[in-house]
Amino acid sequence: MALFxxxxxxxxxxxxxxxxxxxxxxxxxxxxxxxxxxxxxxxGWSFYVPQVVVVNIDEEEPIWIGRGxxxxxxKHTTFLSHTNLFGYPDDYVQSLIKHPMNFVADILKEKGxxxxxxxxxxxAYYFSARCYEEITKSLPSAKFKDGNLxxxxxxxxxxxxxxxxxxxxxxxxxxxxxxxxxxxxxGVRECDAVAAIYQAQISGTAEYGGDxxxxxxxxPTGEKxxxxxxxxxxxxxxxEVAVNLELAACRHRYHCPMARTLYLGSNPxxxxxxxxxxxxxxxxxxxxxxxxxxxxxEVELVWRxxxxxxxxxxxxxxGYAMGLNYPPDWGEHTASLRPGDKTVLAPNMxxxxxxxMWMDDWGFECxxxxxxxxxxxxxxxxxxxxxxxxx
Amino acid sequence: MALFxxxxxxxxxxxxxxxxxxxxxxxxxxxxxxxxxxxxxxxGWSFYVPQVVVVNIDEEEPIWIGRGxxxxxxKHTTFLSHTNLFGYPDDYVQSLIKHPMNFVADILKEKGxxxxxxxxxxxAYYFSARCYEEITKSLPSAKFKDGNLxxxxxxxxxxxxxxxxxxxxxxxxxxxxxxxxxxxxxGVRECDAVAAIYQAQISGTAEYGGDxxxxxxxxPTGEKxxxxxxxxxxxxxxxEVAVNLELAACRHRYHCPMARTLYLGSNPxxxxxxxxxxxxxxxxxxxxxxxxxxxxxEVELVWRxxxxxxxxxxxxxxGYAMGLNYPPDWGEHTASLRPGDKTVLAPNMxxxxxxxMWMDDWGFECxxxxxxxxxxxxxxxxxxxxxxxxx
Numbered sequence: 001m002a003l004f005x006x007x008x009x010x011x012x013x014x015x016x017x018x019x020x021x022x023x024x025x026x027x028x029x030x031x032x033x034x035x036x037x038x039x040x041x042x043x044g045w046s047f048y049v050p051q052v053v054v055v056n057i058d059e060e061e062p063i064w065i066g067r068g069x070x071x072x073x074x075k076h077t078t079f080l081s082h083t084n085l086f087g088y089p090d091d092y093v094q095s096l097i098k099h100p101m102n103f104v105a106d107i108l109k110e111k112g113x114x115x116x117x118x119x120x121x122x123x124a125y126y127f128s129a130r131c132y133e134e135i136t137k138s139l140p141s142a143k144f145k146d147g148n149l150x151x152x153x154x155x156x157x158x159x160x161x162x163x164x165x166x167x168x169x170x171x172x173x174x175x176x177x178x179x180x181x182x183x184x185x186x187g188v189r190e191c192d193a194v195a196a197i198y199q200a201q202i203s204g205t206a207e208y209g210g211d212x213x214x215x216x217x218x219x220p221t222g223e224k225x226x227x228x229x230x231x232x233x234x235x236x237x238x239x240e241v242a243v244n245l246e247l248a249a250c251r252h253r254y255h256c257p258m259a260r261t262l263y264l265g266s267n268p269x270x271x272x273x274x275x276x277x278x279x280x281x282x283x284x285x286x287x288x289x290x291x292x293x294x295x296x297x298e299v300e301l302v303w304r305x306x307x308x309x310x311x312x313x314x315x316x317x318x319g320y321a322m323g324l325n326y327p328p329d330w331g332e333h334t335a336s337l338r339p340g341d342k343t344v345l346a347p348n349m350x351x352x353x354x355x356x357m358w359m360d361d362w363g364f365e366c367x368x369x370x371x372x373x374x375x376x377x378x379x380x381x382x383x384x385x386x387x388x389x390x391x
Numbered sequence: 392m393a394l395f396x397x398x399x400x401x402x403x404x405x406x407x408x409x410x411x412x413x414x415x416x417x418x419x420x421x422x423x424x425x426x427x428x429x430x431x432x433x434x435g436w437s438f439y440v441p442q443v444v445v446v447n448i449d450e451e452e453p454i455w456i457g458r459g460x461x462x463x464x465x466k467h468t469t470f471l472s473h474t475n476l477f478g479y480p481d482d483y484v485q486s487l488i489k490h491p492m493n494f495v496a497d498i499l500k501e502k503g504x505x506x507x508x509x510x511x512x513x514x515a516y517y518f519s520a521r522c523y524e525e526i527t528k529s530l531p532s533a534k535f536k537d538g539n540l541x542x543x544x545x546x547x548x549x550x551x552x553x554x555x556x557x558x559x560x561x562x563x564x565x566x567x568x569x570x571x572x573x574x575x576x577x578g579v580r581e582c583d584a585v586a587a588i589y590q591a592q593i594s595g596t597a598e599y600g601g602d603x604x605x606x607x608x609x610x611p612t613g614e615k616x617x618x619x620x621x622x623x624x625x626x627x628x629x630x631e632v633a634v635n636l637e638l639a640a641c642r643h644r645y646h647c648p649m650a651r652t653l654y655l656g657s658n659p660x661x662x663x664x665x666x667x668x669x670x671x672x673x674x675x676x677x678x679x680x681x682x683x684x685x686x687x688x689e690v691e692l693v694w695r696x697x698x699x700x701x702x703x704x705x706x707x708x709x710g711y712a713m714g715l716n717y718p719p720d721w722g723e724h725t726a727s728l729r730p731g732d733k734t735v736l737a738p739n740m741x742x743x744x745x746x747x748m749w750m751d752d753w754g755f756e757c758x759x760x761x762x763x764x765x766x767x768x769x770x771x772x773x774x775x776x777x778x779x780x781x782x
């Protein structure tokens with residue numbers, strides 16, 4: 001049951017080769033797990049050891065190189081010929097005397113790539129400083145170029161099938177957020193609420209199951225709502241506190257994140273209620289303004305102008321490209337909705353617009369995941385954009 | 392509610408400085424999230440952007456440098472003085488023109504470290520090739536040394552409080568594995584079984600809640616049991632198939648992994664039953680043999696000799712040091728139970744011994760997490776070591 005037709009993978013590879021040619025890269029060494037998946041279908045929690053997909057501009061099919069025990073995983077998940085899967089012996093793993101990148105270099109030599117222009121993803125999560133050091137030492141005659149984000153930019157515009165998976169994630173995330181709002185209550189332990197949220201994320205809907213999200217539920221409460229990336233404790237929720245809910249659903253590694261704030265109690269602070277109203281107004285206005293041809297920074301400006309009228313400002317970016325991914329991030333590290341970003345919006349680009357207002361000792365969050373359409377934009381999920389109050 | 396006394400963090404820092412002195416490192420730049428947590432308490436899902444803890448051999452307290460919006464998270468989770476927390480502006484994030492490591496370098500210059508011997512973790516997950524390139528370019532007069540695994544080796548022997556958290560994780564994982572065995576059944580969708588497993592992992596017990604594990608449930612079934620790192624689908628389980636269950640529980644970032652194999656049906660293949668018996672015998676013998684002073688490779692040899700009598704061999708390592716961690720790995724990347732590893736076992740070293748037998752089109756797994764005691768070893772969880780059969 002392939003998730004995409006082989007022809008779709010080949011089209012992605014073709015686009016990657018076009019960018020390689022423009023960048024003067026003969027052979028691209030892809031270590032980012034999302035990019036490996038995008039080009040071949042490879043899917044497994046094996047990125048804790050070095051593994052790569054190699055795209056040679058002169059070969060139709062990429063090759064996959066990873067740990068020996070994961071070759072069967074590559075057989076089950078990729079569209080690649082089995083002769084294009086190479087496993088390194090287990091004594092390369094976390095060894096003090098040799099490194100998996102030495103093995104990768106040996107395969108590249110066998111394939112006649114040792115004097116080619118090799119692209120590497122310099123800032124990809126699982127391409128460590130040592131990975132780079134070892135591969136450059138092992139291939140002294142090669143010319144190394146930075147291929148960082150090259151595949152990420154190909155991923156930027158989604159296919160119809162990718163959009164379909166993101167819509168399915170959108171259906172799941174509606175259920176996830178409703179579960180959070182139903183479950184979080186004074187006296188309930190934070191961990192028990194999060195357990196219910198995970199249950200909703202993974203069971204998905206009757207039609208399609210959920211996958212693990214690239215980021216765990218982030219649910220700071222009380223004063224901790226002043227910062228975005230705290231997770232949970234086993235303390236019970238108190239009364240008259242806010243809880244920020246930054247959640248997501250994932251379908252076949254495609255994400256739909258969603259953030260909301262829930263207030264427990266009957267006396268939400270006026271500043272919280274006021275901020276929630278301004279943020280919702282700014283979010284609505286920015287989404288309404290989106291159309292193909294607009295620049296990312298122009299979207300941010302719409303938001304900025306609305307909240308400025310209320311005397312608010314937000315230093316951090318208000319959104320980013322998002323889709324297929326693995327931990328630790330569902331963001332694609334390409335376009336951001338912020339001043340200076342001149343990326344031109346085009347149909348089927350997909351973003352998470354997240355308005356997080358983190359103050360000294362309180363905060364508020366509201367977000368939408370959306371795709372750019374031919375005429376505007378369309379969110380993947382439908383959920384009220386407001387401060388939820390549960391008294 | 393600090394998870395450890397400040398004195399424990401200071402003791403960890405003292406041990407780190409001892410190793411720094413031995414390695415000729417004046418200032419250690421720690422990017423590994425587990426090491427950052429170990430030295431300061433920092434805990435947040437913010438490692439998707441560059442962040443570091445800097446240990447200066449001449450200063451009592453380390454400093455934390457991360458994204459501006461995460462400074463409040465550092466205030467809530469670390470024992471550090473607020474004057475030792477530094478946040479970089481948001482336009483450093485995923486920028487094409489500047490990099491957070493330039494900001495780190497600026498702080499190091501302010502602190503008079505620009506000509507010092509600086510240790511960096513060359514093979515840590517979130518220290519990319521670009522991170523290294525930027526920091527070396529920004530500090531041309533510094534002398535860079537590889538401080539990879541330096542803190543990991545300090546983490547190797549756990550304190551009483553760390554062991555306590557791992558025992559709590561052991562209690563949770565018993566519940567997690569029982570939930571898996573109770574839930575996985577023919578006709579049940581894989582995603583629904585995994586949802587129940589997550590629920591058990593995170594809700595924990597009445598006494599202590601669960602945290603997210605560094606690795607998601609890995610549950611290949613049927614032919615996919617021939618490989619370890621596949622996760623799940625939304626297909627229903629079939630009858631007369633095996634399911635490998637590689638699970639874990641986590642308490643305050645401390646893990647207790649556990650693997651078992653479940654057979655659904657009444658006719659498990661003879662080769663599976665036979666392998667299960669030999670593996671259990673080998674696992675029992677290896678655990679029984681463990682005592683302080685033994686070498687890691689000697690533990691593996693006990694196992695190797697038992698299974699050789701049955702005509703079996705296993706190429707990959709049979710275990711590794713494990714404890715505090717973040718995705719993508721609960722392993723500590725120090726000692727492994729495999730030929731050539733001369734690490735001497737000492738009390739309160741903690742390991743995951745995992746006997747995974749991955750064949751051409753089937754497999755079997757059984758594992759235990761344990762600590763070395765004064766006289767032998769002690770597992771963190773109690774669960775039968777056998778092939779589970781559910782007909």
